Amino acid sequence: MLQPRPFLCRLAHDRRGNVLMLASAIMFVLTALIGGAVDLSLVYRAQNRLQGACDAGVLAARRAVTTNGLDATAIAQGKSYFNVNYTDAQQGTKSTTFALTSSDNGITVNGTASTTVPLRIMALFGRYTYNVSLTCGSTQSIGNSDIVFVLDTTGSMADSYNGTVKITGLQNALKNFNTTIINATAGTNARVRYGFVPYSSSVNVGRLLYNLNPSYLVSNYGIQTRVPQFETVNYGVYNGRSIKTSEEVYSANSTPALYSSSAYGSQSACLEALPAVTAWANNGSPSASSGYVTTGNYSYYANISNQPRRRTLYTCSRSGDSYYQYYYYANLTFKTYSYTGFTTPATTSTASLFDHFDYMLVNMDVSTFKTFANTTTNTGSNGTSLVSSWDGCIEERYTVSDPTFTYSSLTDRISPTTATDLDIDMAPTSDDATKWAPMWPDVAYYRGTSSSSSILSTSGSQAYSYCPAAARTLATMTQTDFTNYVNSLTPAGSTYHDIGMLWGARLISATGIFASNVTEVPTNGGNVTRHIIYMTDGEPNANYSIQQAYGIEYHDRRITDNGYSNDDNRHIARFRALCDAIKGRGVRIWVIGYSTSLSSDLSYCASPDSGFTANSASELNSAFQQIAKTASALRVAS
Numbered sequence: 001m002l003q004p005r006p007f008l009c010r011l012a013h014d015r016r017g018n019v020l021m022l023a024s025a026i027m028f029v030l031t032a033l034i035g036g037a038v039d040l041s042l043v044y045r046a047q048n049r050l051q052g053a054c055d056a057g058v059l060a061a062r063r064a065v066t067t068n069g070l071d072a073t074a075i076a077q078g079k080s081y082f083n084v085n086y087t088d089a090q091q092g093t094k095s096t097t098f099a100l101t102s103s104d105n106g107i108t109v110n111g112t113a114s115t116t117v118p119l120r121i122m123a124l125f126g127r128y129t130y131n132v133s134l135t136c137g138s139t140q141s142i143g144n145s146d147i148v149f150v151l152d153t154t155g156s157m158a159d160s161y162n163g164t165v166k167i168t169g170l171q172n173a174l175k176n177f178n179t180t181i182i183n184a185t186a187g188t189n190a191r192v193r194y195g196f197v198p199y200s201s202s203v204n205v206g207r208l209l210y211n212l213n214p215s216y217l218v219s220n221y222g223i224q225t226r227v228p229q230f231e232t233v234n235y236g237v238y239n240g241r242s243i244k245t246s247e248e249v250y251s252a253n254s255t256p257a258l259y260s261s262s263a264y265g266s267q268s269a270c271l272e273a274l275p276a277v278t279a280w281a282n283n284g285s286p287s288a289s290s291g292y293v294t295t296g297n298y299s300y301y302a303n304i305s306n307q308p309r310r311r312t313l314y315t316c317s318r319s320g321d322s323y324y325q326y327y328y329y330a331n332l333t334f335k336t337y338s339y340t341g342f343t344t345p346a347t348t349s350t351a352s353l354f355d356h357f358d359y360m361l362v363n364m365d366v367s368t369f370k371t372f373a374n375t376t377t378n379t380g381s382n383g384t385s386l387v388s389s390w391d392g393c394i395e396e397r398y399t400v401s402d403p404t405f406t407y408s409s410l411t412d413r414i415s416p417t418t419a420t421d422l423d424i425d426m427a428p429t430s431d432d433a434t435k436w437a438p439m440w441p442d443v444a445y446y447r448g449t450s451s452s453s454s455i456l457s458t459s460g461s462q463a464y465s466y467c468p469a470a471a472r473t474l475a476t477m478t479q480t481d482f483t484n485y486v487n488s489l490t491p492a493g494s495t496y497h498d499i500g501m502l503w504g505a506r507l508i509s510a511t512g513i514f515a516s517n518v519t520e521v522p523t524n525g526g527n528v529t530r531h532i533i534y535m536t537d538g539e540p541n542a543n544y545s546i547q548q549a550y551g552i553e554y555h556d557r558r559i560t561d562n563g564y565s566n567d568d569n570r571h572i573a574r575f576r577a578l579c580d581a582i583k584g585r586g587v588r589i590w591v592i593g594y595s596t597s598l599s600s601d602l603s604y605c606a607s608p609d610s611g612f613t614a615n616s617a618s619e620l621n622s623a624f625q626q627i628a629k630t631a632s633a634l635r636v637a638s
């Protein structure tokens with residue numbers, strides 16, 4: 001007979017309650033696993049959000065860095081961006097911190113962020129929080145860039161604006177721009193080149209053209225100038241007194257008249273085709289008169305015999321887009337004097353005396369002047385010799401005086417195509433109309449007349465002429481070289497937006513006369529981005545009485561139809577077409593209006609998101625800094 005097993009033994013072998021015990025143990029483990037996963041997801045979410053906020057903060061701080069490095073302003077900007085992107089309330093965290101540092105004066109900005117994540121489920125197991133800490137960084141680097149500065153250095157840049165002379169504000173902003181680029185390229189093999197086109201009423205590109213090819217400059221050129229006229233006087237000495245015995249009196253020129261109805265396409269073609277000056281010929285019968293002749297302190301009663309003579313001279317003048325020949329007469333009266341009471345003079349003498357200047361268009365030899373050598377003319381006071389040399393500013397090649405100009409992206413040309421000056425790429429040919437001329441301010445004169453159609457005058461004054469600092473083609477520059485050049489900028493002249501933009505286009509064109517310089521391959525083999533930074537402090541201000549890149553407009557009429565009407569508007573039409581042509585070639589145009597709002601024309605010229613208005617030197621500096629940072633590449637440091 002079997003004996004009953006003891007209770008404990010039976011209980012040990014009884015498996016009916018195991019399921020409950022195992023279930024209890026498993027529930028404990030599952031709670032820990034699920035709770036850990038839930039809390040870990042909170043940690044990961046906070047960490048990811050914290051990393052994004054950290055990156056945003058260092059990028060914003062680096063963007064705000066100026067030449068002052070990582071200063072309080074930059075730190076505040078970085079923290080502001082961090083706080084926008086991360087808050088404890090949204091993330092359910094606490095004790096979040098964010099700190100910014102830089103060991104290289106702001107070139108690289110480092111950030112450290114930390115936060116505490118309260119744990120929900122794991123708190124049941126004694127783990128109440130999880131600390132998250134991470135780092136981030138931002139640096140600025142730049143690829144290969146070509147940057148041409150087209151800078152308004154007109155007379156108004158000498159004015160003080162909000163406590164700073166404008167040219168000084170520009171110079172400081174440019175130097176800070178360069179410092180930013182230097183910092184961005186530190187430790188890289190990137191190539192950054194600068195070109196400069198300071199402009200006012202002309203541009204100083206003479207050295208660039210002459211060094212490129214002297215034949216790009218004309219050797220003869222029509223200049224509104226003055227020609228001295230002299231009288232030949234003969235004297236006899238009577239009883240120790242010197243008295244005139246004869247003289248040639250050169251009278252004022254007659255009114256010019258059309259000589260030939262043939263139209264010439266350029267000024268040089270018209271001037272070269274002029275007939276020779278005719279010889280002096282009698283012009284009527286001699287006439288006699290009598291009167292007093294005064295010499296020194298003595299007056300003598302004399303019989304005067306007059307023999308009038310005349311010769312024909314020729315010149316050219318523009319009408320519309322063509323040149324025509326005109327003729328005029330120069331009158332000379334030969335006078336002989338006979339004196340009663342005197343015998344044959346004991347001695348005789350002859351003198352050539354200055355009488356007056358004729359102010360007119362003259363075809364002048366500029367073959368020596370264009371070499372920058374000293375050149376002598378007879379345009380000095382009373383027809384004396386004047387020695388001058390070229391400072392490098394130019395007059396543009398042939399153009400047409402149309403009111404509108406348009407750019408076609410299909411042909412990559414500006415119309416009318418007969419405006420040779422607006423052809424960005426064309427190299428000069430043997431035709432002088434395709435060449436540039438040296439601007440010669442020493443011999444340029446504005447005629448004293450109220451009519452722009454007047455071809456000749458016996459009065460006039462030297463035309464005002466302004467020449468900015470010499471332009472520079474694209475090249476790498478040391479900081480010292482950059483600073484010295486910028487400090488050389490001097491304000492003078494009137495505002496001609498088109499001439500500045502035209503030469504900015506030529507200096508950065510990969511298919512123009514400076515193509516070998518522009519297309520030079522960087523040693524690192526990378527691509528090159530191209531930029532024009534255009535800064536101006538005002539609206540166009542064409543002046544028809546000064547000598548500028550298109551001559552003396554009142555007389556030459558290369559832009560207007562009558563010498564003055566719609567002058568500004570026609571220059572702006574050229575400017576807008578040039579802007580279209582530059583952007584059509586993939587060049588980014590940045591435009592800064594300094595002490596002036598961006599007019600519709602300036603806004604039109606700027607590439608998208610590339611226009612700035614600066615109402616102070618500080619804002620001008622900020623605009624240049626923004627351009628520097630956008631032209632370079634701001635990125636999160638790895």
